[in-house]
Every structure is written in C-alpha cells, then in structure tokens.
Amino acid sequence: MSTEQQATAWGDAEGRRRDILASAELILEQAGYAGLTMRAIAVGAGVSSGTVYQYFDGKEDVFAALMTRRLDDLQRTLADVDRGLGIAGVLREIEPQVTELWRRFGRSAAQWEAKVLAGGRRGKDAAGSAKVYRKTINxxxxxxxxxxxxxxxxxxDDPALPHWVWDSLIGVADDLLLQGSRTNRVRPAHLIEFATAAIERGIVQS
Structure with a gap:
C-alpha cells in the first residue's frame, strides 16, 4: 500500500474512491484492460474487493470513471485556452492531453465498449462517461x-466537424505513441505542427 493510501482515513469516501481509481489506472498502464479486475484493483488500493464494489458495479464502471476524469480535465483546458492562439495553436495546446488520454485508455476502449455493449451493461458510470464524451465534443x-x-x-457548417477534428487528434496521438512518423525521420513536434495546421485548413471556409 502506498503512503497516500495509508493516509486515507476511515470514512473518507472521496479519498477511498481516489485510491481505487489510482490503483485501476496503474493496472491499466501495466497490464491493459485484460488485467483490470476488481480483485487486482482492491489489492492495489489496499482495500477489500467488497469495498471496491461499494463504489463501482464492476470494472467497466471503473474504466468509465477514469475516462470521465480525463475528459473533465480536457474540458477545463478547452474552456481556458487562449482563443487568440488560432485554431492550430489551440489544437497544439490540447494535443498533449489527447495523447495522454489515448496512451492510457485508447487500446482498452474498444474492449470496454464491446464488453458494455455486448453485455448490455449500463451502469451509472458507463452512462456518465458517454455523457461526458458528448460534452467534450460540444x-x-x-x-x-x-x-x-x-x-x-x-x-x-457541418455537425461532423468536431467529431472529425477529435478523430484527427486521436490519429496524431496514435502516431506519436507508435512513433510511426519517426521511422521517416519526422520529428514529433513537426508532425503536430503540420497536422494541426492541416486540420485548420480543413475546417475553415475559404
């Protein structure tokens, strides 16, 4: 158990929830979605499996809560970013957060969605994550x-515009993580600069 987890006082519900989410995020980073089990989360958080179930219905909801937290952070960045930077400049400001979100959750998202959709699971955290995603796109x-x-x-003027921009940023994030452009000696900073400028050209009326 970490020092932070040891310091969580009995009855501190928010602190306990943070411990659980911190444990889950570490497991995702090290073992992926397949390694994310309620028992493993409990061990990492220093609590019983029963305690984890007091906060979440299952690992699908834990995953959704982690994504929601990251998307909330991105919404705050979008609210505060300087509009004077221009579209490409704004996209460059948020790309690190998009890349970090994709690094932590991207390759597990498909498994999570398949599990939730196939199993018909619609826990409050899973439903909330979808709502937060829509808010992020808005x-x-x-x-x-x-x-x-x-x-x-x-x-x-097209409703597909923000979705296309988001998918384009995810594509850049994936390339940065896989270092695909580096195989052709394209520096990451240059890729981001080129891609964000191209996105701006693609969405602005001439």
Missing amino acids: ALARTLTETAQACGQTLI
Whole structure:
C-alpha cells in the first residue's frame, strides 16, 4: 500500500474512491484492460474487493470513471485556452492531453465498449462517461467556433466537424505513441505542427 493510501482515513469516501481509481489506472498502464479486475484493483488500493464494489458495479464502471476524469480535465483546458492562439495553436495546446488520454485508455476502449455493449451493461458510470464524451465534443466545437471568430474566420457548417477534428487528434496521438512518423525521420513536434495546421485548413471556409 502506498503512503497516500495509508493516509486515507476511515470514512473518507472521496479519498477511498481516489485510491481505487489510482490503483485501476496503474493496472491499466501495466497490464491493459485484460488485467483490470476488481480483485487486482482492491489489492492495489489496499482495500477489500467488497469495498471496491461499494463504489463501482464492476470494472467497466471503473474504466468509465477514469475516462470521465480525463475528459473533465480536457474540458477545463478547452474552456481556458487562449482563443487568440488560432485554431492550430489551440489544437497544439490540447494535443498533449489527447495523447495522454489515448496512451492510457485508447487500446482498452474498444474492449470496454464491446464488453458494455455486448453485455448490455449500463451502469451509472458507463452512462456518465458517454455523457461526458458528448460534452467534450460540444466543448471542442464551442472552442473552435470562438477561436475562429476571434481570428476573423468562419468554420464550415457541418455537425461532423468536431467529431472529425477529435478523430484527427486521436490519429496524431496514435502516431506519436507508435512513433510511426519517426521511422521517416519526422520529428514529433513537426508532425503536430503540420497536422494541426492541416486540420485548420480543413475546417475553415475559404
């Protein structure tokens, strides 16, 4: 048990929940979704499996809660980022968070979704994660619109736009993590600069 977990006082529900999520995030990083079990989470958090079940219905909900926390952080960044940076500049500001989210959860997300959809599981955390994802896409759309207005630009009017931008950022994140562009001696910073500028060109009306 870590020092932080030892310091969590009995009855500190929020602290206990943080311990559980910290344990789960470490397991995901080390063993992936397959290694994420309620028992393993409990051991890492220094609590019983029964205690973990007091907070989450199953590992699907734990995973959803972890994603929700990261998406909430990204929404705060989108709310605060300087619109004067321009669209490409704003995207460069959020790309590190997108990359970190994809590094931690990307390759497990498909397994999580398949498990939830196939099993018909709709726990409150799973449902909440989907809602937070939609809020994140809406926040991205709002930030792009406000940034374009601040820079005297007009965005293409299409509901697919923020989804395409998000998927494009995920694509960049995947390349950065797999170091695909480096095989052709393209530096990560150059890839990000090129990709964000290309995204801006693709969504602004000429």
